[in-house]
Amino acid sequence: MPMLKSALKGVLTEEEARHLSSSFDVIGDIAIIKIPPELSEKEGLIGTELLRRMKNVTTVLKQDSDVSGEYRTRDVSVIAGKEKYETVYKENGVLIKVDVRSVYFSPRLSTERMRIRSLVSEHEQILNMFAGVGTFSFILAKSINCTVHSVDKNPVAIQLAIESLQLNRKLRGKIIPVLSDAAEYAAVHEGEFDRVLMPLPERAREFLPAAVGSCKKAGATIHYYMHVSQEEFQDRSWIGRHLEEIGLGRSYEILLWKRVREVGPRYVQAVADIKLL
Numbered sequence: 001m002p003m004l005k006s007a008l009k010g011v012l013t014e015e016e017a018r019h020l021s022s023s024f025d026v027i028g029d030i031a032i033i034k035i036p037p038e039l040s041e042k043e044g045l046i047g048t049e050l051l052r053r054m055k056n057v058t059t060v061l062k063q064d065s066d067v068s069g070e071y072r073t074r075d076v077s078v079i080a081g082k083e084k085y086e087t088v089y090k091e092n093g094v095l096i097k098v099d100v101r102s103v104y105f106s107p108r109l110s111t112e113r114m115r116i117r118s119l120v121s122e123h124e125q126i127l128n129m130f131a132g133v134g135t136f137s138f139i140l141a142k143s144i145n146c147t148v149h150s151v152d153k154n155p156v157a158i159q160l161a162i163e164s165l166q167l168n169r170k171l172r173g174k175i176i177p178v179l180s181d182a183a184e185y186a187a188v189h190e191g192e193f194d195r196v197l198m199p200l201p202e203r204a205r206e207f208l209p210a211a212v213g214s215c216k217k218a219g220a221t222i223h224y225y226m227h228v229s230q231e232e233f234q235d236r237s238w239i240g241r242h243l244e245e246i247g248l249g250r251s252y253e254i255l256l257w258k259r260v261r262e263v264g265p266r267y268v269q270a271v272a273d274i275k276l277l
Helices: 037-053 107-119 135-143 155-167 182-188 204-214 230-234 238-246
Strands: 025-027 030-033 059-063 076-081 086-091 094-099 125-128 147-152 174-179 195-198 221-229 252-264 267-276
Touching: 025 107, 030 037, 037 059, 037 076, 086 107, 086 135, 094 135, 094 155, 107 135, 107 252, 125 135, 135 147, 135 174, 147 155, 147 182, 155 174, 182 204, 195 204, 204 221, 204 238, 221 230, 221 252, 230 267, 238 252, 238 267
Parallel strands: 030 059, 125 147, 125 195, 147 174, 195 221
Antiparallel strands: 025 030, 059 076, 086 094, 221 267, 252 267
16 A cells, blocks of 8 residues: 555645545556546646556556445546556465456455454365455465355456466365355355355445354354444444344354554444354
């Protein structure tokens, strides 16, 4: 997550630089930046300068819309370099094919993915409910002999995950890419999983009962991601009240309540690690 203002130092005036976001995404050899309206006339200059300074980047895209829709995609357009939207992203020894127009993808969760990897034991059965292109799945299966059911409704995401399997032939574990609604898949596999990942903060709450139903009778862990206000996150009792309101239908213990990253003014992405008893 490079710092955009630093990368463009000397190209924009101090006043112009104030309008920029502090960071931008680099996914493989594609950089994606947000251009505020105040700098629209300079987007070509900004893109060309980033291309010149970042030798690993061949395409600079402007983000034209927020993430939205069923597949959480965003509109982008080329402002410098090659016209391309598909790339290969590398993270901790795995290669992931990504189409930045057609799938949701964030490189900003690499630390969280490694945290989850540190918790997984050999031979676990894992459900990744909103897997996208399968980045969590590949990070886990790279070095752990586990089986990850990598489920998503977006057919492009699942096809890219299948293609990424060809790029990662030395996985210790197994990845099963599945094109399906996560709740429907969980219902078919009731009581099967040791661990469930729920990396869809916008809708995780409505899928939590399905996640619980897919878990083994005791000892399974759910990683439940949410977007919450700073006030909710800082109130350490909030997550307990939230889960009681939903009603899991099982005894549980909250192992961890953790900030993952900031997502907006006074809002954060947080995760609750929930152990079913």
